[in-house]
Amino acid sequence: MFFVKVLEHRIHLHPSFFGAQASAYILDQLYRDREGSNTGTMMIVAIIDVDDISEPKIVPGSGYAEYDVSFRAIVWRPFRGEVVDGMVSSVVNNGFFVDVGGLSVFVSKAMIPQQLKYTVEGATPSFTDGVDQTVERGSQVRLRIKGIRGEMGQMFAIGSIREDYLGPLLQ
């Protein structure tokens, strides 16, 4: 789900940037550090604006200046039970991986309906029921997130398509 959230970020600035340009550097640094990053629970999609840049403080011992920047950002946070769409990034024999934005979701075989069978035709593995539903690399899939594991800098989830209205989307 997407949210607008006020976040804080602490930036250290090298003394050589002290000067009139400092705040520009700070902003530059902020966008580079945070936009597109993953905090382990959510992903910062875009920074909307910067609310406040604090007075810098010199870090004792290093000479760096420390700025606390508070900003508003659009974040995406997946929830357990949320239904999301994604694109299959790879298919392996015990399930398939789906990229939902920056989140990689694994759909285990146990969470794929029985009728979708793992088959390998040529070099492209897929889960298919042989009629109209095929999950292969590149297919669009709607799934429900079953569990999320977050570490600093990355998220990983498992999902299920074993429910009504879930599974490969018809293109």
Next chain:
Amino acid sequence: MASILDQDFPDEEEDDFNPAPEVGSDDEADEKPAANDDDDEDEPPARSERSRSRPQRDADDDAKDELGTEGLIGFGRDEDAEGEGRNLDDEDDEEDEEDEEDEQDDDLEGQPSRKRRKQHRRNQFIDVEAEVDEEDEEEPEEDDDLPGEEMHPDDLQELPPGADRDDRKHRELDRQREAQFQMDVEEEAARLKERYGRQSRATGTGSAIVPQRLLLPTTEDPRIFRMKCRPGKEKEVIISIQGRVNERLGSREPVRIYSAFERAKPGSPMSGMIYVEASRVEDVIAACEGITHVFMGTKPLMVPLEEMPDLLKVTKEKQLEPGMYVRIRRGLYSGDLAAVHEVEANGTEVILRIVPRLDYGLNEDVNGPMEAANGQKRKRPLVQRPPARLFSETEAKKRHGKYLSKQGGLSGSNWTYQNKEYIDGFLLEPFRLNALQTEDVNPTLEEVTKFATSSTDDGAENLDLAALAATLKTSTANEFLPGDKVEVFRGEQKGVTGHSVQVYGDVVKVKVDPGNGALSGGHIEAPIRDLRKLFREGDHVKVIGGSKYTDEVGMVVRTKDDRVTLLTDSNQSEITVFSKDLREATDSGGAAADSKFDLFDLVQLDAATVGCVIKVDRESLRILDQNSSVRTMLPSNISNKIEKRRNAVATDRDGNEMKSDDTIKEYSGEQKSGRVLHLHRNFVFAQTRERAENAGVWVSRHANVQVVAAKGGKAASGGVDLTKMNPALKQNGASPSPMPPPQAKGRDRLIGKSVKIRTGPNKGMIGLVKDASPDEAKVELHAKNKTLTMKKDMLTLIDPNTGNAIPDGIRSLAMGRPPPAGAGRTPAYAAGGGGRTPAYAMPSGGRTPAYAAGGGGRTPAWKQDAGARTPAYGGGTTYGGGGLGGQTAYGGATSYSGATSYGGGSVWGGGGGGGGPGGQSTWNPNMGGRTPAPSGSKTPAYGGMEAPTPGFNSAPTPGSYQDQPTPGGFRDQPTPGGFRGGNYQTPGSYQTPGGFPETPGPYSAETPGGDDGPRYD
């Protein structure tokens, strides 16, 4: 039910033998003579009729069985139930008797009473036909449960000649019975129950409302006698007694006991005893006489009435089931773990699956004397028991080919070797139950894995989890922790979910989750055995024990009963474990954190081979080597780990730069893509999450891959790198990182120095540094013959001769500068020390300047600081005086100068109000005397000191450098005497408004100082 009926059929005989105990719970009528029954057995024709009452009684019995006579072991069980039932029946009968003694057979419930039967018996010879007829009408439904009932041959003989016609009738009856038998037995049972259930309830025994105490034995009940027997043979004895009972059923001397049972467990106080329920001691003796292992020498001991219920108390006994683990107590395999392969029907023997300990004749004495009898070599006592290994036919063939034969079997791994059966490498051998330890087996993981390795190799579910769980069931006390999500999976509250709140003993207090109806939000207490941990799909869990997957962390993908399948974080494989072995994970640690190798480490296998760790197991590692072959190795077989070289660079097929973490793609072959893990010589190890095999790791040659996306792409595309934009840093260009700390190159200068340990258990000890790394040093202690590795910051450099600590010595050594003690070398100081350069060794001579230098060295530092700032603060005029004060201070009185420079003149003056001026005046001459000397000779020296002093934060302070020339200002200070004069006046005027009477004093005192100033010049 039908089967019970069938089995019980013979019991009917016994009915007759046993004088009805005639004890109801309420003893209404027990006038019945026991002797009556004894006649019965001589009157065979009555039996068919009597049989009619069977169903009813069985129904009763069943009801009673359900009621809980199930404490009995062995054959005693049925009989006992029977006995009780019988009593009540009899009671019933007696009532009947009283009421309607001479009435027709068909009483209200269609149940002929025993008394009546007895009466029939009396005139049976006359009335046989009629009786059968009667039954004909009535019985088709009742009698069906006794199919195949036939006359005993003896009975037939006793039949009178007139019984001929019976035959036809009987055959007819048989046919009917047969037809009945076709009926569904269950339906039958249900019907019977419906029909007679009510009746039995009428007797007050079939319902659950009867209080337990009413069922307690009374004095009228048969008594229980204890007999001694050989310990360990109790079951056998019981079985023999049962055999005897069956054997004598139809004979003239039936065994008149109600039940026999034993409560022995190996090692329990009840071992060596059997219990027989009978009315008379003689019956007990008759039952046991001549049965092996029973000690007839000891008289049967009557168990006191009040102890009888205790004797029959049910203790839940662990039932051995195939797949469970036991330990062998005795023999070659004593202490070994074994899996139950099969349980023999009688429950005294089990067939075990054992990892055999065979030496295949290797220790056999080939030249040993042959035993005459069987031509076998005489066995030597076992020297050492062979290790437990799976059976190997090749080993066996080497020496013992003759003992080996292959068994027919589909698997092809069934062998017979020395008359023992081996399947899949395991020995199958029958064991008596008492040679086994079934409690507290506690199989270890290694032991269990031995059994597990056999079945399949995929490792998926080759542990028989259910069996293991059954074995481990006892150790569940610490399974639950407060906060665990639990589910009640059996009992009344089945299906209730909640969180455990408190665990005490075997009981868990559970706070019920919302959504459980009336219980929601409340607390219930549930025994541990009815609980299991509950996990939902997507839960992040950690395996905490009980299987070889311990410490794996993963997400639950499926739960079925108490089996949970999870997808491991480490290699995306699915494993199935018990919910009791799982716990909600907070960390995401991988398996086997204790291994010194991590997943994806690069390791050196031999001089020419490297490999990448693709799986870390408890004891082994799986490694993909540079030739793409996978091997399983023990960590000890790996020579070393190759540290990842983050800045390693290689060129790909197209000559592009390829670094760690770049995304590459195979040029040919499968065109695998992946992220570079390691670059080693000519090989690149890459990993992709999208491949399951080898944890996604693959290896290729540099020349066979192409860089798809450089991770350095960030650097290339992601805007400006701030650190590189710094013009100041760009100029010299050399060091992109801002001011790296100075590092010592080459041999650590601390080596060979004397140090003192500052903290820790060895605090105060002195030693020599034998070796040093950037932050640690090996110290050889003087006092003890011991070399310690210490952090450098726990050490103090000391002077080897005096033992005095040299403050900050280690750091300055590390900085590549000589320690302050060495500052004494500066020629100027040396000169100061009296020009005795060679006399360094002399402590006093050496030290004095050193200290002086220390003081001197620092003084200007601070002074410099102040001085440096002085102009920056801009108060050039005001500070002129301060500056001067500073200057004077150089003479040696640092603190004074501090005071002066802060312009605290007034305070000072105030302080000196009394004797101040005097002191001041004495001071000034001092100053006057020395000042020229410092300014003349020392200042350059200070200049020299300034440069290396890195401690100054002022160094990088922009602007301060420019102002550095202030020292020049220092020198200038004395020059404008008038200046100063003016300056002094100004503060003076400042102070005056303060209205201090003393104020003028100091100023007047100071003014001469000011006057002195010009004198310098």
